[in-house]
Amino acid sequence: MSALLTIDDLVVEYPGRVTVRAVDGIGLSIRPGEVLALVGESGCGKSSTARAVVGMERPRSGSVLYRGEAVPPLGLRRRPNRFTAMQMVFQDPNSSLNPRKRVGAQINDGIMAAVARGAAGSTPGEWIEAVGLSSSLLNRFPHQFSGGQRQRIAIARALAARPDLIVADEPISALDASSQAAVAGLMRRLCLDAGAGMLFISHDLSVVRVIADRTAVMYRGKIVESGRSETIWSDPLHPYTRALLSAIPHPDGRGILPAAPDLEAPASWSTVLPGALERV
Amino acid sequence: MSVPVLQIDGLTIGFGATAVVRGVSLDLRAGRVQGLAGESGSGKTVTAMSVLGLLPRTATVTGSIRLGETELVGLRRRELSAVRGRRVAMVFQDPSASLHPQLTVGHQLTDHVRRHLKLSKAAARSHAVELLARVRVPDPGNALGRYPHQFSGGQRQRIAIAIALACDPEVLLADEPTTALDVTVQAGILHLLRDLAIERNLAVLLVTHDLGVMSAIADDVAVMRHGLIVESGTREQIFLAPSHEYTRALLAAMPDSAPAVRADAGADASALDSPDEEGTS
Numbered sequence A: 001m002s003a004l005l006t007i008d009d010l011v012v013e014y015p016g017r018v019t020v021r022a023v024d025g026i027g028l029s030i031r032p033g034e035v036l037a038l039v040g041e042s043g044c045g046k047s048s049t050a051r052a053v054v055g056m057e058r059p060r061s062g063s064v065l066y067r068g069e070a071v072p073p074l075g076l077r078r079r080p081n082r083f084t085a086m087q088m089v090f091q092d093p094n095s096s097l098n099p100r101k102r103v104g105a106q107i108n109d110g111i112m113a114a115v116a117r118g119a120a121g122s123t124p125g126e127w128i129e130a131v132g133l134s135s136s137l138l139n140r141f142p143h144q145f146s147g148g149q150r151q152r153i154a155i156a157r158a159l160a161a162r163p164d165l166i167v168a169d170e171p172i173s174a175l176d177a178s179s180q181a182a183v184a185g186l187m188r189r190l191c192l193d194a195g196a197g198m199l200f201i202s203h204d205l206s207v208v209r210v211i212a213d214r215t216a217v218m219y220r221g222k223i224v225e226s227g228r229s230e231t232i233w234s235d236p237l238h239p240y241t242r243a244l245l246s247a248i249p250h251p252d253g254r255g256i257l258p259a260a261p262d263l264e265a266p267a268s269w270s271t272v273l274p275g276a277l278e279r280v
Numbered sequence B: 001m002s003v004p005v006l007q008i009d010g011l012t013i014g015f016g017a018t019a020v021v022r023g024v025s026l027d028l029r030a031g032r033v034q035g036l037a038g039e040s041g042s043g044k045t046v047t048a049m050s051v052l053g054l055l056p057r058t059a060t061v062t063g064s065i066r067l068g069e070t071e072l073v074g075l076r077r078r079e080l081s082a083v084r085g086r087r088v089a090m091v092f093q094d095p096s097a098s099l100h101p102q103l104t105v106g107h108q109l110t111d112h113v114r115r116h117l118k119l120s121k122a123a124a125r126s127h128a129v130e131l132l133a134r135v136r137v138p139d140p141g142n143a144l145g146r147y148p149h150q151f152s153g154g155q156r157q158r159i160a161i162a163i164a165l166a167c168d169p170e171v172l173l174a175d176e177p178t179t180a181l182d183v184t185v186q187a188g189i190l191h192l193l194r195d196l197a198i199e200r201n202l203a204v205l206l207v208t209h210d211l212g213v214m215s216a217i218a219d220d221v222a223v224m225r226h227g228l229i230v231e232s233g234t235r236e237q238i239f240l241a242p243s244h245e246y247t248r249a250l251l252a253a254m255p256d257s258a259p260a261v262r263a264d265a266g267a268d269a270s271a272l273d274s275p276d277e278e279g280t281s
Helices: A046-054 A081-085 A103-116 A124-130 A147-160 A177-193 A205-211 A229-234 A239-246 B044-051 B077-081 B105-117 B121-134 B153-165 B183-199 B211-217 B235-240 B245-252 B261-271
Strands: A005-014 A020-030 A035-039 A061-066 A086-089 A165-169 A197-202 A214-219 A222-228 B006-015 B018-028 B033-037 B059-067 B088-091 B171-175 B203-207 B220-225 B228-234
Touching (some): A005 A046, A020 A035, A020 A046, A020 A197, A035 A177, A046 A086, A046 A165, A081 A086, A081 A103, A086 A147, A103 A124, A103 A147, A124 A147, A147 A177, A165 A177, A177 A197, A177 A205, A214 A229, A214 A239, A222 A229, A239 B183, B006 B044, B018 B044, B018 B203, B018 B228, B033 B044, B033 B183, B033 B211, B044 B059, B044 B203, B105 B121, B211 B235, B220 B235, B220 B245, B228 B235, B228 B245
Parallel strands (some): A035 A197, A035 A214, A086 A165, B033 B203, B088 B171, B171 B203
Antiparallel strands (some): A005 A020, B006 B018, B006 B059, B220 B228
């Protein structure tokens, strides 16, 4: 099956007094109906990668191909219709929803994008119910919802455009702990039902484990380990992945402190282990 | 068991006609970490804030919070300021918001120490260096002259902890102290909090929604919902034999305690999708 999204040797830099290389030559691919998780700690370059994928950041070098076509930079002009099949869900629904527009109308914007592309029409009610809210709420404004509900609406809006690729940048970290796993599971299910692929960016490995088919672990702009989620979780090879996994505290009630790495990041975290990449 | 250092009894906090905390009772004991779990809006942060009188003036507080012989509810500002930072200290979620960006770390570490403990400038300075070394901030002597932005997030939280401990308090309130941190950094802060509670005989109130963090360092756990404590007990009781349905639902919602959620994660949410998930129109 041909890849939906192919990232090859992508480099993203932020010029300044000192040029910061946020993404340092990474390669990834996503097939239809597949969830790929990109995990790592703050500052490792995962959000820069997401922004480059959707065209919000111009890559310094390397390529991002969506269905074999380079993604044009996002500007003030409307994108060509075919690129609206690529949708993004951001971390903070407060900044991604329009506060002065009723949520039904915002979901309808997504539907119009799908129709303009020649996809089947639908109603906002179907989508809001798909994310577990009542269609009687369509006439409300975003501020009339809780944070978790707002994120569900942002997801409904993205799905209403009938995307075949969803790029989700920390979509669940603003939610209550108890609803994080549920919303992540919901995103996976809706995405697979539509036959779409998803790039799911998160710093929370325990959620990623249950919803992603494949996982890529990023450290300082590079991918240090990648492959099937279950393989990485049960048998991590790279020292950084191992440190990351063993630092997660488990809610088992046994009072065990997670292993804390040294204050200075060990040099071994930056080593390249070819055997840790593309594991099956 | 030892006499509690801080006793919260029948605490009720209201804003206008809405009671956000309804009759909460908790005991904090020296050298132990009391966890307070719950979702956002359950009233756990307001409970912690009320101990230091940090609530807005519109809040009405009834019930009792006793620190040794001192009753904290209804205490006047002047009397409260003798308690704040001296006998009860607090660490917040986001160290970049709780540290003053325009004052040096040294200034923030010695200001209240000189005031409360009446130390000389030189004595306060050497006290500050010791504290920074204890919380493992690299090069503590030099760190005093630097500003918060020159440190990483984890180091900033270590500095905030050093500031909280500077006057040798009896009680430490920690409100989501690791939530803003990366998981590898969080592990280090958890080790530090655990060690400090024991070596300084601190009574710690740990407010967090993260049950993994709770399980790692809390000795006792109380679970809050809609302003009420629905269940409390030792860590083992709460995690291994929860008796309240809500506690069980919270535990089941953790991804690594329920590997089977993959196919139908949506189903678990129903037990938790409660009045506070409704719109606030």
